Structures are given as C-alpha cells and as structure tokens.
Amino acid sequence: MITADVAVVGAGVQGASTAFGLTERGVANVAVFDKAFVGAGATGKSSAVIRVYAPNMLEVKLISESYKWFMDWENRVGGDCGFVRTGWLRIVPEGEVAKLRGCVAMVRSVGFAAYEVDATQVKEIAPQFDVSDIVLAGYEPDAGYADPWSVTQALMAAARRRGAQLFQGVEVLSIEVEGRRVVGLQTTAGAVSAPTVVVANNAWAPRLLGTLGIAVPIVPTLYQVAIFHRPPEIGRHVSCTDGSLGIYLRMEGQHMTLVGTSTGIGHVDPDKVPDHPASDFWADVAERISRRIPAMADATGGKGMTGIYDMTPDHEPLLGPVPGYDGLYVQAGFSGAGFKTGPAVGQVMAELITTGASTLIDWHLLRLTRFAEGRPLVGDFDHLVAADVGKIPWP
Ligand SMILES: Cc1cc2nc3c(=O)[nH]c(=O)nc-3n(C[C@H](O)[C@H](O)[C@H](O)COP(=O)(O)OP(=O)(O)OC[C@H]3O[C@@H](n4cnc5c(N)ncnc54)[C@H](O)[C@@H]3O)c2cc1C
Structure with a gap:
C-alpha cells in the first residue's frame, strides 16, 4: 500500500x-x-498571463506574491519559468472607468507599477491599436506571461x-x-x-x-483560444484584456498572437472537452481582434486550444x-x-x-x-x- x-x-x-x-x-x-x-x-x-490587476485585495496579494516567485524562479524553485515581459493593458467600457481606477489603485498599493492611461498614452504603448473608443485604460508595464x-x-x-x-x-x-x-x-x-x-x-x-x-x-466551463499568425508589420505587442470587446490577447512566441474570450460554455463534462475550438469561434475572435488591431484583419489562422475553467x-x-x-x-x-x-x-x-x-x-x-x-x-x-x-x- x-x-x-x-x-x-x-x-x-x-x-x-x-x-x-x-x-x-x-x-x-x-x-x-x-x-x-x-x-x-x-x-x-x-494562456498563463501574469498581471496583478484583480477585482479584490485578496487576489492582488496572491498574485503580487506569486509574481515575486516568477521573477526569482531559478533561486526559489529551479529552472526557468519562461516569463516574457510584455506589459499589459486593461481596456474597459466607459461605464467601468471608476472600477478600473479602483483596481489600478489596489495594484499600486502593493508596490507594483500600474497606471491609468488615456487614449493617447495607449497609442504610445500599443501603436497597432485602434484607440478611438478608449476613455481610460489600466497599464502594468511589468506584466507578461510564463510557460x-x-x-x-x-x-x-x-x-x-x-x-x-x-x-x-x-x-x-x-x-x-x-x-x-x-x-x-x-x-x-x-x-x-x-x-x-x-x-x-x-x-x-x-x-x-x-x-x-x-x-x-464549481461549474466546469469550456473556454477556447485561437492562435493566429500575425502579419509581420504588427511586430511585438503588449498583452491586453479588452473588456469592451470581450477578448484578451498576448503574443505567442515571435510571430503569433493568442486570443481568448471572456465568456465560455458552461456545464460541460471536463472529460469530454473537444480537441479544437469550434469553427464559428475563429471567425468571431478574428473579427473582434481586428477591431482593436486593424492589421490583424490580414492574420491567418494557426492553431487553437480548448480548456476548462472551474467557475465558482x-x-x-x-x-x-x-x-x-x-x-x-x-x-x-x-x-x-x-x-x-x-x-x-x-x-x-x-x-x-x-x-x-x-x-x-x-x-x-x-x-x-x-x-x-x-x-x-x-x-x-x-x-x-x-x-x-x-x-x-x-x-
Ligand atoms: C484556455 C485557458 C486559459 C487560461 N489563461 C489563464 C491566464 O492567462 N492566467 C491565469 O492566471 N490563469 C489562466 N487560466 C486558468 C489556469 O490555467 C487554471 O486556473 C490553473 O491552471 C488551474 O490549475 P489546477 O492545478 O487547479 O488545475 P489543473 O491544471 O486542471 O490540474 C488538475 C489535475 O487534476 C487531475 N485530476 C482530475 N481528477 C483527478 C482524479 N480523480 N484523480 C487524479 N487526478 C485527477 C487532472 O488530470 C489535472 O491534471 C486559463 C485556463 C484555461 C483553460
């Protein structure tokens, strides 16, 4: 035994x-x-995005403490956690600007760099982005993703x-x-x-x-992720959670961009997850990301991912x-x-x-x-x- x-x-x-x-x-x-x-x-x-911005202090504490581990991975754990620093933007619809300000303040309160940025500043951070709808965004320059x-x-x-x-x-x-x-x-x-x-x-x-x-x-909920070959002129870009479009995005390696959505399909059997995203998902996220990064209209499909969120x-x-x-x-x-x-x-x-x-x-x-x-x-x-x-x- x-x-x-x-x-x-x-x-x-x-x-x-x-x-x-x-x-x-x-x-x-x-x-x-x-x-x-x-x-x-x-x-x-x-998608392994790491940013401290979260809806409450408890999560902010857990993430900011984890961030210290990711930054000192070799000493604390050993090996390489594969962290890629991209910075991260949080875009919200106009009605959520007050909440955004509160969240940025919480991130700053634990000593982590976070800023409120207007449309002009977003354009400096993300020249590829259409910023015409942005009133205010949050920005964490030290955010990124890991492996x-x-x-x-x-x-x-x-x-x-x-x-x-x-x-x-x-x-x-x-x-x-x-x-x-x-x-x-x-x-x-x-x-x-x-x-x-x-x-x-x-x-x-x-x-x-x-x-x-x-x-x-816990409600097992299916989420899908599309990974596109991005047109070379887009180059490196910031990671972003875009509440206005209901998507998040980050670079995947040198030439690809990963796009996920903020809504999933609830009550799935976690043992019966499809291997690939549904075909209509690709068209949907391609259209949405092209609204934020117009040059992505010329992106080509790459691979996709499906996975379960254990929603409470x-x-x-x-x-x-x-x-x-x-x-x-x-x-x-x-x-x-x-x-x-x-x-x-x-x-x-x-x-x-x-x-x-x-x-x-x-x-x-x-x-x-x-x-x-x-x-x-x-x-x-x-x-x-x-x-x-x-x-x-x-x-
Ligand atoms: C598409 C996608 C994108 C995501 N993006 C992000 C992100 O950007 N940032 C972020 O912070 N989080 C993200 N998440 C969430 C994050 O990945 C998960 O919250 C986290 O990985 C959960 O880890 P876990 O160890 O709890 O679960 P899991 O990694 O699911 O591990 C549970 C393990 O339990 C095993 N298991 C199940 N039942 C049994 C059993 N009866 N006996 C033995 N073994 C069993 C399974 O095989 C599995 O390996 C994302 C998740 C998905 C699906």
Missing part, C-alpha cells in the same frame, strides 16, 4: 505548488496523484527532489474516511493510506468530493479545510485565473496544513461554505456585481 503524510489529488500548477510548499516545510512524504500527467489539465492549456508547463514541472521536480512521490496515470476514485477523519484514498493503483488529503483537481473536484456527499459549487459563483477559489472532515482540504475553483496565483496559493495551503493558519491572506474569505452561508467574495472594485453572482447556475 502507498503511504503518505499528505496525498495531493491533481498535478496541475496548484497541486504541484502545494507539494512544493509542503516539502519546503519538511513534510517530505507527500504523494501527488494525477489521472493523466503533470500539467495535463487546465494548466497545460493556460505553464515549465512552471508546473519545476515545482513538481523540486518537490520530488525533497522526497515527494508522483503517481501519473493514477486516478483517485474516492476519499476514504473513518467517521469524520480522513484516512486515505482509493485509486486505480490501489489503496493509499494518508491522514491528510488535498483535493486540487480543478473541475473534477465536485465529482471526487461528491463521493463524500460534499457539494462543491463569485469567480474566486475554494480554499482550506473542508468542514466536517479532519484532514481534508480543498484547493479548486480558480475560475480561469489560477495560473498566476499558483506559487502563492501553494504556500498558503502548505502553511494551512502545517500550522493551521496563513500569514499571507485571510483564507476564511475563500472557505468552501461561503455560498451556503450567503457570503460570496465580492471585490472592492469588482467587475462582477453581487446581483450577478446569483445568476450563475450551480451544477
């Missing part, structure tokens, strides 16, 4: 980061299980060097309990004895925790101990934003498991039961208003 002090379900960036944080704190006997392989889930599909595969492999490799075991191709079927105490797992490779279990398996968390009758408010009703993760079960923790529901927070969340989880507290955030705000208690996390300057939370369908 496999025995471990802590069993982690899922070897995405989140599970790998927790394994890293635990082994860093001396918990060497960590076993990580993935039904596929390291990075096989949302992590390997991630999600390298990041996750590096976290896992460092954890393994300190004693963690990795089981790929092993599915966790159920969590074993005696009374209200976790004692291990049942997996496709047999039983596992472990007094602590971390459920870090993204959109599959409802299924696994459901074996204990625990309701998890307030678009914030579910973190911490699962009430009613000693030794059971959840780390899921990152709602399409869990790459950039990965390093810090792993630290939070490792601290919670080893000390029962987090020095970085008030993790209670992210507790699993907040929806049942009617206390979703609604940000100080959130782009999601409280009324919208109720409109998001539960599984």
Whole structure:
C-alpha cells in the first residue's frame, strides 16, 4: 500500500505548488496523484498571463506574491519559468472607468507599477491599436506571461527532489474516511493510506468530493483560444484584456498572437472537452481582434486550444479545510485565473496544513461554505456585481 503524510489529488500548477510548499516545510512524504500527467489539465492549456490587476485585495496579494516567485524562479524553485515581459493593458467600457481606477489603485498599493492611461498614452504603448473608443485604460508595464508547463514541472521536480512521490496515470476514485477523519484514498493503483488529503483537481473536484456527499459549487466551463499568425508589420505587442470587446490577447512566441474570450460554455463534462475550438469561434475572435488591431484583419489562422475553467459563483477559489472532515482540504475553483496565483496559493495551503493558519491572506474569505452561508467574495472594485453572482447556475 502507498503511504503518505499528505496525498495531493491533481498535478496541475496548484497541486504541484502545494507539494512544493509542503516539502519546503519538511513534510517530505507527500504523494501527488494525477489521472493523466503533470500539467495535463487546465494548466497545460493556460494562456498563463501574469498581471496583478484583480477585482479584490485578496487576489492582488496572491498574485503580487506569486509574481515575486516568477521573477526569482531559478533561486526559489529551479529552472526557468519562461516569463516574457510584455506589459499589459486593461481596456474597459466607459461605464467601468471608476472600477478600473479602483483596481489600478489596489495594484499600486502593493508596490507594483500600474497606471491609468488615456487614449493617447495607449497609442504610445500599443501603436497597432485602434484607440478611438478608449476613455481610460489600466497599464502594468511589468506584466507578461510564463510557460505553464515549465512552471508546473519545476515545482513538481523540486518537490520530488525533497522526497515527494508522483503517481501519473493514477486516478483517485474516492476519499476514504473513518467517521469524520480522513484516512486515505482509493485509486486505480490501489489503496493509499494518508491522514491528510488535498483535493486540487480543478473541475473534477465536485465529482471526487461528491463521493463524500460534499457539494462543491464549481461549474466546469469550456473556454477556447485561437492562435493566429500575425502579419509581420504588427511586430511585438503588449498583452491586453479588452473588456469592451470581450477578448484578451498576448503574443505567442515571435510571430503569433493568442486570443481568448471572456465568456465560455458552461456545464460541460471536463472529460469530454473537444480537441479544437469550434469553427464559428475563429471567425468571431478574428473579427473582434481586428477591431482593436486593424492589421490583424490580414492574420491567418494557426492553431487553437480548448480548456476548462472551474467557475465558482463569485469567480474566486475554494480554499482550506473542508468542514466536517479532519484532514481534508480543498484547493479548486480558480475560475480561469489560477495560473498566476499558483506559487502563492501553494504556500498558503502548505502553511494551512502545517500550522493551521496563513500569514499571507485571510483564507476564511475563500472557505468552501461561503455560498451556503450567503457570503460570496465580492471585490472592492469588482467587475462582477453581487446581483450577478446569483445568476450563475450551480451544477
Ligand atoms: C484556455 C485557458 C486559459 C487560461 N489563461 C489563464 C491566464 O492567462 N492566467 C491565469 O492566471 N490563469 C489562466 N487560466 C486558468 C489556469 O490555467 C487554471 O486556473 C490553473 O491552471 C488551474 O490549475 P489546477 O492545478 O487547479 O488545475 P489543473 O491544471 O486542471 O490540474 C488538475 C489535475 O487534476 C487531475 N485530476 C482530475 N481528477 C483527478 C482524479 N480523480 N484523480 C487524479 N487526478 C485527477 C487532472 O488530470 C489535472 O491534471 C486559463 C485556463 C484555461 C483553460
């Protein structure tokens, strides 16, 4: 039988980061299980954009702390996280300018460079952009994107060097309990004895925790990404989340541009994700990006990507101990934003498991039961208003 002090379900960036944080704190006997392989889930599909701008201070703290890790990756973790500094623009419709100002202020409050920029300044930052509709935008010059595969492999490799075991191709079927105490797992490779279990398996968390009758408010939602060969005259360009057009974009390597959308298709089976974006998706995003970067009208299609966001009703993760079960923790529901927070969340989880507290955030705000208690996390300057939370369908 496999025995471990802590069993982690899922070897995405989140599970790998927790394994890293635990082994860093001396918990060497960590076993990580993935039904596929390291990075096989949302992590390997991630656009991996890293910017600190977020709807609330809690997320701002998690991202700005993670940013320090990405910048010092070789020393802290080892290897290269593949960070490419592009800068990042946040464009919002006129009605959201006040929220934008609040978000920029929050980013600055943690000592990170962020500015309000008008249309003329946006044109200086992004000469390729049509700025005719821009009233005010946010700009983070130090933002960029990283390589999600390298990041996750590096976290896992460092954890393994300190004693963690990795089981790929092993599915966790159920969590074993005696009374209200976790004692291990049942997996496709047999039983596992472990007094602590971390459920870090993204959109599959409802299924696994459901074996204990625990309701998890995560809606698996399909997102698609198109990657275009951009015309050479466009050259390098800034990354951008464009709330007016409902898209985000960044460079992909030297010659390509990746474009994703802010809306997905809810209630999909995370095991039945199509390999490629739907054909009508290409035309839609090609038209939208050409409105912001007119020269993209001459772009040609390249490759595409599909992946799952594990959406919660307030678009914030579910973190911490699962009430009613000693030794059971959840780390899921990152709602399409869990790459950039990965390093810090792993630290939070490792601290919670080893000390029962987090020095970085008030993790209670992210507790699993907040929806049942009617206390979703609604940000100080959130782009999601409280009324919208109720409109998001539960599984
Ligand atoms: C298209 C796309 C673009 C994105 N862009 C960004 C971005 O720009 N910036 C950002 O910050 N975030 C982004 N995200 C979100 C981010 O990638 C995710 O939030 C993050 O990778 C989630 O990591 P995870 O470890 O929680 O989940 P995953 O990477 O999905 O890992 C979960 C793992 O659990 C395994 N698993 C599932 N069930 C079981 C089981 N029963 N037993 C064993 N193993 C199991 C799966 O195989 C999987 O490998 C994006 C996501 C997608 C899909």
